[in-house]
Amino acid sequence: MKRQRILYLNAVSRSLRAPVVGFAVHEPVESDAPQIEAGVEMPYETVHGAILDGWRVVSFPAQRADVDPETVGVFGYEFILDQLVDIDE
Amino acid sequence: MNRSNNSNLLNDDEVASFIISGYHIVEPDLPQGYNDEICDSLRKMPENPGERIVEALPKISVVMEHPSVIGALTSLLGPGFFKDPGGHIHMNPPKTRAQPWHQDERFGRGHQDRDIDHIKHVMLMYYPQDVTEDMGPTVLLPGSQRRVAAPETMVTLVNLKGQVFSTVSAGSVLLTHYDIWHAGTGNRSDRVRYMFKFLYSRTQENTEPSWDHDAGNIPEVRLRLDNEHPSTLSRNEYGTDHDLRVRTWNHIAGKAAMPLRSEGHLGGPWPESGGATTASRNKRFKPPS
Numbered sequence: 001m002k003r004q005r006i007l008y009l010n011a012v013s014r015s016l017r018a019p020v021v022g023f024a025v026h027e028p029v030e031s032d033a034p035q036i037e038a039g040v041e042m043p044y045e046t047v048h049g050a051i052l053d054g055w056r057v058v059s060f061p062a063q064r065a066d067v068d069p070e071t072v073g074v075f076g077y078e079f080i081l082d083q084l085v086d087i088d089e
Numbered sequence: 090m091n092r093s094n095n096s097n098l099l100n101d102d103e104v105a106s107f108i109i110s111g112y113h114i115v116e117p118d119l120p121q122g123y124n125d126e127i128c129d130s131l132r133k134m135p136e137n138p139g140e141r142i143v144e145a146l147p148k149i150s151v152v153m154e155h156p157s158v159i160g161a162l163t164s165l166l167g168p169g170f171f172k173d174p175g176g177h178i179h180m181n182p183p184k185t186r187a188q189p190w191h192q193d194e195r196f197g198r199g200h201q202d203r204d205i206d207h208i209k210h211v212m213l214m215y216y217p218q219d220v221t222e223d224m225g226p227t228v229l230l231p232g233s234q235r236r237v238a239a240p241e242t243m244v245t246l247v248n249l250k251g252q253v254f255s256t257v258s259a260g261s262v263l264l265t266h267y268d269i270w271h272a273g274t275g276n277r278s279d280r281v282r283y284m285f286k287f288l289y290s291r292t293q294e295n296t297e298p299s300w301d302h303d304a305g306n307i308p309e310v311r312l313r314l315d316n317e318h319p320s321t322l323s324r325n326e327y328g329t330d331h332d333l334r335v336r337t338w339n340h341i342a343g344k345a346a347m348p349l350r351s352e353g354h355l356g357g358p359w360p361e362s363g364g365a366t367t368a369s370r371n372k373r374f375k376p377p378s
Contacts, residue, residue, distance in 0.1 A: 008245050008247075010246065010249070012321070012322065012323045012324060013323060013324050018324075019250075019320075020250075021249060021250040021251070021320065021321040022246055022247070022248065022249040022250065022321070023247070023248060024245060024246070024247035024248065032186065034247045034248075035186055035187035035247065035274070035275055036187040036190070036228050036247055036248055036252065036272055036274050036275075037187070037248060037274070037275075038222045038226075038228075038254045038256075038274070039222070040248045042248075042250060064325070069328075069329060070329065071205070071237050071329065072205070072235050072236045072237070072322070072326045072329050072330050072333065073236060073237055073238050073242075073326075074238050074242045075233075075236065075238060075242065075243070075246055075249070075321065076321065076323060077323065078245060
């Protein structure tokens with residue numbers, strides 16, 4: 001059967017070509033949630049790079065027109081991507 | 090940078106680093122065997138003494154009263170700083186998982202009440218044993234002390250560019266801005282990792298730098314505050330983050346404050362292609378470190 005792999009990518013802007021500064025992969029199997037680990041590299045430099053590798057964007061980050069000019073706030077712009085993979089049962 | 094003989098205080102470069110990144114590591118020369126004694130005492134404790142840690146383990150004061158620790162705290166919080174009551178021991182046994190990213194909360198403060206342009210509170214973390222990468226070191230996100238973000242916005246964040254793991258040698262003291270994003274990570278080793286945590290607070294505003302300051306260092310400090318952005322900033326946050334860095338310096342520097350904006354930052358030779366100056370183009374297109 002096919003299941004969704006989910007990839008969160010945090011980029012520094014809403015552009016698909018913006019540098020990625022955060023990620024998390026959720027595998028479609030019974031497992032613990034991904035966690036902070038030393039020595040890991042960003043899997044892709046940009047969201048566009050992930051698309052070239054077969055990931056599909058399923059959620060785009062919202063615009064932030066109301067950013068407080070006095071505040072540095074939410075970390076990055078969150079894209080959610082998926083891949084359908086075959087799982088043996 | 091210039092430095093006087095007052096070696097227990099931080100110098101301008103170290104204070105600038107703390108403002109930019111939000112942490113500083115002190116390595117006090119503790120008595121021979123001290124760290125092992127602390128670990129032995131912890132292993133013999135039937136339970137965690139909680140906020141009564143100093144009463145339960147009075148010799149912990151050796152760390153807190155060490156001149157290099159006092160010097161660093163004085164540099165960051167001013168001469169009248171005080172230790173908040175209590176403290177905690179964190180024990181991270183084998184086979185734990187990482188905590189999620191978080192900022193510590195304080196009683197009576199909401200998650201949006203952060204010291205984004207000041208140093209009012211410093212967290213002291215003392216590690217009585219070596220902490221290797223597999224022992225669940227504390228992870229920090231440099232520069233994140235200037236972010237005001239609801240906990241809800243952090244729940245999907247896991248591995249972030251620029252995250253720093255406090256892999257340290259026994260006896261190291263990690264000082265952090267209270268509001269820095271941090272987490273304990275998973276202990277994959279077969280050893281317990283202990284960490285003591287105490288909160289220190291400022292009691293008065295500085296009228297002059299409380300560290301080993303030399304006015305001749307101001308241009309180098311300025312250069313660092315102007316240019317050392319966290320690599321994780323969004324495009325629309327660069328200006329704000331810069332201003333917060335300079336405002337932090339000004340809040341703790343007293344009469345050594347500096348203008349918010351550097352003069353003539355768009356001056357200089359015409360660029361080879363587009364933009365205001367070659368310097369501004371180079372600055373904009375400087376790859377993240």
